[in-house]
Amino acid sequence: MWKPDRNDNTPLYRQISEYIGQRIRYGEYPPGHKLPSERKLAAELQVNRSTVVQAYEELRAAGLIESAVGFGTRVAAGKWGIAPKPALNWHAYEKSGSFLPNVPLIRRIREQIRANPGLIDFASGELSPDLFPNESFQRLWRGNPYTGHLGYDDPQGYEPLRETLANFLREYHGIRATASSILITSGSQQSLFLITQCLLSPGDAVAIEDPSYCYSLPMFQSAGLRIFPLPVADEHGIDPGHLISLHRQHRIRMIFVNPNFQNPTGTVLSPPRRVKLLETAAELGIPVVEDDPFSLTAFNGHPPAPLKALDTAGNVIYIGSLSKIAASGFRIGWMAAPHSVVRRLADARQQMDFGLSAIPQWIAAKLLDSTADFEAHLASLRQALLHKRNLLVSALNEQFEGSVEFDIPQGGLTLWCKMTAPAGDEQLLEKAVRRGVVYMPGSVYGSGRGYVRLSFARPSSDKIADGVSRLADAVRSPH
């Protein structure tokens, strides 16, 4: 993001007015474009408000922008001459489209994180950079000449990576799959996007866990789906019996679950319920989409095998990724599903983006193939996550003195907790932001107020206690 240069001799206000003037002349801020308020821009650029006031003053004097009460500051329509053409109404286009914008609360949190790198980030369900397999990656980069190709890739993804994943799925998860029925995607996110866009029609009813990560994804609404909740009943996850009544009422077309370390509750679906869920879904003829990003983070021993390992009838679409166990920036996810489903989705994906670059796929294959290295990475990742989880749990116990309730997660990147005296979601978030800390409000996942999801993976270890103390202060204070 552009910022004025404090070492430059040009005054800050002048740098700002020149930058904005340039963007207006380039057509990036077309006539009628609304500029941020002076206060907001000052915060973004980390300058005094008076500096922005002066910059806007200059632009107004040059006839490039105009301000009015209730109208804000906008690019002047008349900037092109005496008789300006009516400006093109981009705003109408931005509001069009069947694909909906992100949830405003999530956009607000992400913007805060980008604008202010000093923020203590309990919001992002992501590893901190020190937990990435940085050394393996650098060694791999230096030691290997790239032998992948530079042309368009196979529509299902780089074949050597699919071969590697077939082994990986068998060894780590007990899932039997051939490379021919694996699709490489840009993280789990693209798998879910392809499923909602290509296998379901507008008006279709789907069941998702409640609360669920899926609620944070406008893609379900963008695809016109009707969403019905399967409550996370207790620490053993959803009750598969609920599916029957839900199906009777709404004719459920697909079920989305995250059985291991469910996002956001952290629950693990118990083995008897797994069997029951698969049986029930098979009897009702409903396919199950199993999102499994966290299995390999299990802190102690092994979590139950994924549903897909029990599925010999091909009723389950299994989704995994490297994002939560190696690095999100590889953008490597995968899907194991019936062959014809994989073919349909690969065809659609090709139309959307012509597939992934082979380069990160080649890297991912090399990482997973260097088994000892990858094992060592996983072991140290689990240890580090466990340590960070413990820091978070201690800090919560100390700072909140019983005014929060939570189960201690045995894997995953986040902790789900309930405030016993909850404030409004948005007010609490604003109070937290003012104190330099962010988290994910439960409402993002469809929960009632008072719930928060805290990522212990993202903040660095030495910031966790400080972050919790700021959060506790936000909860206690009226402002």
Added chain:
Amino acid sequence: MWKPDRNDNTPLYRQISEYIGQRIRYGEYPPGHKLPSERKLAAELQVNRSTVVQAYEELRAAGLIESAVGFGTRVAAGKWGIAPKPALNWHAYEKSGSFLPNVPLIRRIREQIRANPGLIDFASGELSPDLFPNESFQRLWRGNPYTGHLGYDDPQGYEPLRETLANFLREYHGIRATASSILITSGSQQSLFLITQCLLSPGDAVAIEDPSYCYSLPMFQSAGLRIFPLPVADEHGIDPGHLISLHRQHRIRMIFVNPNFQNPTGTVLSPPRRVKLLETAAELGIPVVEDDPFSLTAFNGHPPAPLKALDTAGNVIYIGSLSKIAASGFRIGWMAAPHSVVRRLADARQQMDFGLSAIPQWIAAKLLDSTADFEAHLASLRQALLHKRNLLVSALNEQFEGSVEFDIPQGGLTLWCKMTAPAGDEQLLEKAVRRGVVYMPGSVYGSGRGYVRLSFARPSSDKIADGVSRLADAVRSPH
């Protein structure tokens, strides 16, 4: 793609039956799944038909598959026991979804190319691997430690690449843009996908060139758009005057054009028509999407500046990519557009796939930053393309003896030609495939029969004359 191993001691038919049996047991071919015909599978696996007959025989004997006239060969429903459950109807799901499958003719051509690497490929609008900047790439890989990050990327794309592209756009195209209004996408394809999904609503009317690459993209129909043609009037491209009547009748919401070396006709929109098009669109308040993949392939000197270089009002969304000038496998494309448009599309893209890996973006930035290297690459690319174009033109003149008509393209990767005695599109394609050559039939781009698009970039130089001779034979022969 899996193939039986001819060096293995296990007989071929047994390898095939074991592989299929495995996929049935894994649920990849669920009950009811239709297997390919014996003839088709034999062609795919490059074995005798009798080998497949024997493999299917074994699977039938094991109760895993069943065949019947008019029903084909399918995975047996009863494979799970005495009282099988009704199988899940995946087929119904594969036919659902608002996102449509690829054009069947295109799928057929791509399948042929994948199944038969010996085919002479005039179909793919892609560089042959020897034209990629292979040496620069390998030098870059070996010489530089990767200094990008491994976490989620900025929603608009890797910032150093956007900075590089702002310079690149100015120097090569005279386009003025700041890094803040550039969006990195997975090739041009994803730019078009985002625009059609997020800026237009179902029922909206859009104007595209006729013939056009856009006709080959089901994404327009998937988004529910109504498409209206602007005929490529002559060698100078579309007549902007047509836009007025089209808009009067249909209220056009957006215009998609490819002014330099239009795909598929190869025409270059004349400079006066560029000015006229921009003026007309501005008067009517219609935004223009300019797809510009080929400008830098111009064989002699420079093509006219893109529309975007003339657009100071921010009415043009400009799309470019590395696919046709460096390598398609980087999957690096870009868009320069008004700031708020870029923000809207970046937000949507994040929901679809959480953005691109920073790794290929970092590589792309390094490639473009090593200016002398990149210049040298472009110069040798142009020379090689010109040479291959000349080979194609000579071969067409020799082999077809006046029974084809074409303009000689001055840039781009393909040549558009018209058969003076046209056969049906599908029959000619089948005849060509039998002779080991493929091309793109004009109907894919919305043309009447008799037109073909021939890529001179994709086949290796020594195959071009042979390919044209096979094609001429296909045209002349009745079968």
